[in-house]
Amino acid sequence: MSQSISNQESETENPGQVSIKDVARLADVSIATVSRCLNHPDRVRENTRARVQQAILKTGYSPNTLAQSFRRGKTQVIMVVLPSIGDPFFTEVMKGIRSVASSRGYSLLISETQFNTMTDDEIGAMVVSRQADGIVLLASMSPFGTEVLSSKSHQALPIVIGCENITPDLAGFPSVRIDNVAAAREATDYLIALGHRKIAFIHGQMSSLLTRERERGYRASMRAADLPIEDRWVVEGKLSIQGAIQATRKLLNHDHNPTAIFCANDEMAMGCIHEIKSSGLKIPKDISIIGFDDIRYAEILDPPLTTIRQPAEKIGERVMHRLLLEVEAGRSRNGQVEIVPHELIIRESTGPGNV
Amino acid sequence: MSQSISNQESETENPGQVSIKDVARLADVSIATVSRCLNHPDRVRENTRARVQQAILKTGYSPNTLAQSFRRGKTQVIMVVLPSIGDPFFTEVMKGIRSVASSRGYSLLISETQFNTMTDDEIGAMVVSRQADGIVLLASMSPFGTEVLSSKSHQALPIVIGCENITPDLAGFPSVRIDNVAAAREATDYLIALGHRKIAFIHGQMSSLLTRERERGYRASMRAADLPIEDRWVVEGKLSIQGAIQATRKLLNHDHNPTAIFCANDEMAMGCIHEIKSSGLKIPKDISIIGFDDIRYAEILDPPLTTIRQPAEKIGERVMHRLLLEVEAGRSRNGQVEIVPHELIIRESTGPGNV
DNA sequence: CTGAAAGCGCTTACAG
DNA sequence: CTGAAAGCGCTTACAG
Numbered sequence: 001m002s003q004s005i006s007n008q009e010s011e012t013e014n015p016g017q018v019s020i021k022d023v024a025r026l027a028d029v030s031i032a033t034v035s036r037c038l039n040h041p042d043r044v045r046e047n048t049r050a051r052v053q054q055a056i057l058k059t060g061y062s063p064n065t066l067a068q069s070f071r072r073g074k075t076q077v078i079m080v081v082l083p084s085i086g087d088p089f090f091t092e093v094m095k096g097i098r099s100v101a102s103s104r105g106y107s108l109l110i111s112e113t114q115f116n117t118m119t120d121d122e123i124g125a126m127v128v129s130r131q132a133d134g135i136v137l138l139a140s141m142s143p144f145g146t147e148v149l150s151s152k153s154h155q156a157l158p159i160v161i162g163c164e165n166i167t168p169d170l171a172g173f174p175s176v177r178i179d180n181v182a183a184a185r186e187a188t189d190y191l192i193a194l195g196h197r198k199i200a201f202i203h204g205q206m207s208s209l210l211t212r213e214r215e216r217g218y219r220a221s222m223r224a225a226d227l228p229i230e231d232r233w234v235v236e237g238k239l240s241i242q243g244a245i246q247a248t249r250k251l252l253n254h255d256h257n258p259t260a261i262f263c264a265n266d267e268m269a270m271g272c273i274h275e276i277k278s279s280g281l282k283i284p285k286d287i288s289i290i291g292f293d294d295i296r297y298a299e300i301l302d303p304p305l306t307t308i309r310q311p312a313e314k315i316g317e318r319v320m321h322r323l324l325l326e327v328e329a330g331r332s333r334n335g336q337v338e339i340v341p342h343e344l345i346i347r348e349s350t351g352p353g354n355v
Numbered sequence: 356m357s358q359s360i361s362n363q364e365s366e367t368e369n370p371g372q373v374s375i376k377d378v379a380r381l382a383d384v385s386i387a388t389v390s391r392c393l394n395h396p397d398r399v400r401e402n403t404r405a406r407v408q409q410a411i412l413k414t415g416y417s418p419n420t421l422a423q424s425f426r427r428g429k430t431q432v433i434m435v436v437l438p439s440i441g442d443p444f445f446t447e448v449m450k451g452i453r454s455v456a457s458s459r460g461y462s463l464l465i466s467e468t469q470f471n472t473m474t475d476d477e478i479g480a481m482v483v484s485r486q487a488d489g490i491v492l493l494a495s496m497s498p499f500g501t502e503v504l505s506s507k508s509h510q511a512l513p514i515v516i517g518c519e520n521i522t523p524d525l526a527g528f529p530s531v532r533i534d535n536v537a538a539a540r541e542a543t544d545y546l547i548a549l550g551h552r553k554i555a556f557i558h559g560q561m562s563s564l565l566t567r568e569r570e571r572g573y574r575a576s577m578r579a580a581d582l583p584i585e586d587r588w589v590v591e592g593k594l595s596i597q598g599a600i601q602a603t604r605k606l607l608n609h610d611h612n613p614t615a616i617f618c619a620n621d622e623m624a625m626g627c628i629h630e631i632k633s634s635g636l637k638i639p640k641d642i643s644i645i646g647f648d649d650i651r652y653a654e655i656l657d658p659p660l661t662t663i664r665q666p667a668e669k670i671g672e673r674v675m676h677r678l679l680l681e682v683e684a685g686r687s688r689n690g691q692v693e694i695v696p697h698e699l700i701i702r703e704s705t706g707p708g709n710v
Numbered sequence: 711c712t713g714a715a716a717g718c719g720c721t722t723a724c725a726g
Numbered sequence: 727c728t729g730a731a732a733g734c735g736c737t738t739a740c741a742g
Contacts, residue, residue, distance in 0.1 A: 019735060030713045035737055045711055065486050067735035070425040071718055085449055085465070091441025098467070110440070110465040112453070131420050241655055274655035300596055300629040302657045374719060385729045390721055400727055422719035426734055 018061040027055035038063065078323065079109045079132035083139040088295035089265070089312055090138055093162060096316020097136060104324055106133075113139045134158040134327045136319055137173075158326035162319040163310075164210060172335045174326075176318045178342040180210060183308045184217025186344055187262055187290050190306075192225045195353035196260040196288060199227070202247045202272060203264035204239030214264050214292065233258055237268070244271025252279055259353045260288040266295045269305055273349065284351030294345055304347035311340050373416040382410035393418065433678065434464045434487035438494040443650035444620070444667060445493055448517060451671020452491060459679055461488075468494045489513040489682045491674055492528075513681035517674040518665075519564060527690045529681075531673045533697040535565060538663045539572025541699055542617055542645050545661075547580045550708035551615040551643060554582070557602045557627060558619035559594030569619050569647065588613055592623070599626025607634055614708045615643040621650045624660055628704065639706030649700055659702035666695050 024031040029048060036044050037052040044052075055061075069075040078101055082090045094110075101108055109132055137159060161175035191199050201218045203211045215234065222229050232254070237247030244263065248271065251258065263269035269291035273283060281287055283303055291298060294309035318338060379386045384403060391399050392407040399407070410416075424430040433456055437445045456463055464487055492514060516530035546554050556573045558566045570589065577584050587609070592602030599618065603626065606613065618624035624646035628638060636642055638658055646653060649664035673693060
């Protein structure tokens with residue numbers, strides 16, 4: 001007869017949706033006290049706290065995160081934007097990101113660009129408008145670069161860039177990465193030191209800055225050794241195994257083949273190795289292969305892959321540390337680039353050039 | 356002198372944080388009208404709409420998603436729980452999930468269990484409490500199974516399970532998957548048909564239901580052919596390349612080796628193949644290998660891997676479809692299991708058993 | 711130590 | 727077609 005309106009509602013409208021009011025009523029305290037028990041237990045009398053605890057257990061209450069985030073103006077969520085889930089390299093970076101995030105009480109919202117099919121809608125509406133306290137960019141942002149990120153309402157959103165190099169758009173954001181030019185140069189230098197003179201470079205789409213940096217390193221190394229680069233030795237394919245197979249096919253389809261191939265990443269090296277073996281050539285006897293990243297498959301390839309190792313997990317940790325610095329301490333952006341060391345890992349896919 | 360209070364605020368407290376009020380003021384309308392322009396443009400006069408549009412552009416306003424989600428009681432976010440990002444198989448499943456999600460205006464929140472290190476905190480606090488409108492479970496939920504998912508306040512949260520089999524805890528949730536028992540049986544039958552009699556099975560942690568189902572299929576096949584299974588032929592390792600290498604080593608470390616190995620997934624098959632080749636044996640001449648999943652690396656392994664193909668992308672699509680049915684139409688759970696077809700892909704890692 | 715009240719930014723009946 | 731007002735569930739000064 002005289003049941004309260006909110007009772008009616010909670011029984012008909014929101015079955016199972018317990019709110020702070022229900023707990024308060026049951027514990028016979030105000031909602032403020034319930035809230036305090038959860039957020040500042042020390043400011044509540046022992047006795048009261050126990051009663052509230054009881055009520056929480058009994059009702060199965062858990063706070064509405066949406067309401068909390070809204071009220072507090074922060075979400076405890078960090079968004080990570082990466083080109084593609086399932087990339088073994090980024091998986092390692094994620095490990096580092098995750099470990100720091102969870103130790104500091106943050107959740108991760110992972111978003112794939114799928115090599116830039118991301119729409120303004122997706123990024124603009126969902127991501128940047130306060131659903132996250134900060135963003136880790138592991139992908140280059142060509143699709144929406146300047147527009148969204150610098151639009152007025154997002155000016156204050158902390159961003160740190162990992163791995164990917166900085167486009168002019170994004171200069172001003174802090175970043176953590178290896179020196180891709182130097183690393184690519186080191187890889188090429190190594191091939192040259194082995195006696196190779198005809199060295200090819202296989203890479204993914206040109207849109208990627210990473211690729212361009214690595215190509216620069218390759219070219220610098222060749223130039224420094226006074227070695228010519230034939231146009232057809234620098235070949236672009238889709239950044240995938242199939243892409244690498246196509247690219248390799250183009251490369252082998254001629255009279256005087258290169259004696260070594262530098263692949264812009266390990267995934268492409270996998271396709272490259274496959275295609276070379278399929279064509280009847282031996283690695284490294286006929287042709288040497290070098291990769292980039294040192295993903296988990298590199299050491300079990302046949303032959304095991306010589307490659308540049310990036311400290312992927314460490315990059316993830318550092319990126320996250322720096323992001324949380326901005327998020328929590330409100331540190332302003334300084335655009336500082338943090339370079340972490342890479343390492344040439346020599347395995348059996350490279351051998352002497354037949355000089 | 357006489358600037359309004361909220362003007363002061365917006366200049367000092369929230370730099371760059373434009374709210375609906377600012378737009379309303381500038382367009383000289385109520386906030387209700389601004390909201391309407393965004394959500395029901397047809398209910399606003401052309402003229403007014405234009406003025407509001409202007410104001411939005413000028414201020415760079417974008418709605419506070421947090422407030423919207425809170426107010427509307429839904430987030431347009433679907434959470435996907437998977438064991439590990441970077442698993443090439445789940446990457447494919449994600450493709451299907453993503454394509455349906457984005458075509459229907461949903462964003463994805465991806466969460467890794469990292470093979471069950473997920474804490475109650477993480478899942479309970481962040482995930483299930485209304486930060487998502489529904490959940491796709493691609494991992495078995497041992498760590499928090501019944502407790503969280505069936506706790507009162509989450510009773511209504513739509514959940515669909517993909518790939519993973521249903522634990523008793525989770526019976527009652529709809530799911531989409533292949534018939535793992537039948538598929539594993541088919542793989543083993545094939546080896547038997549090739550003349551193999553000593554067939555081993557390498558698998559990941561026992562906690563995984565998938566693994567158990569596949570083992571059941573293997574045992575059923577062997578039993579049906581009246582072949583004995585020696586204890587040491589069924590070997591468990593960590594679900595990783597290194598785990599597979601260890602497991603394979605154990606297997607080979609005896610006099611009469613199996614002539615074929617069935618690996619519970621392709622990733623393990625990769626380690627297995629590597630170890631077998633390292634030990635000097637030839638595949639498939641000395642030993643045949645069969646995998647499970649048909650990940651993108653399977654066809655470029657050396658030798659190319661015979662395996663069971665799961666229609667990964669399709670599974671993702673179906674899971675998402677069914678989840679959105681629950682989310683949007685409020686359809687009740689029916690616990691119906693949808694079985695999709697698998698396929699035996701024959702490549703060169705399997706050959707005749709030396710009878 | 712506790713409660714009443716304001717307010718976070720939005721959306722949506724309800725009047726006009 | 728438009729505005730005033732209520733309210734989503736919470737947190738936090740502010741009084742007592």
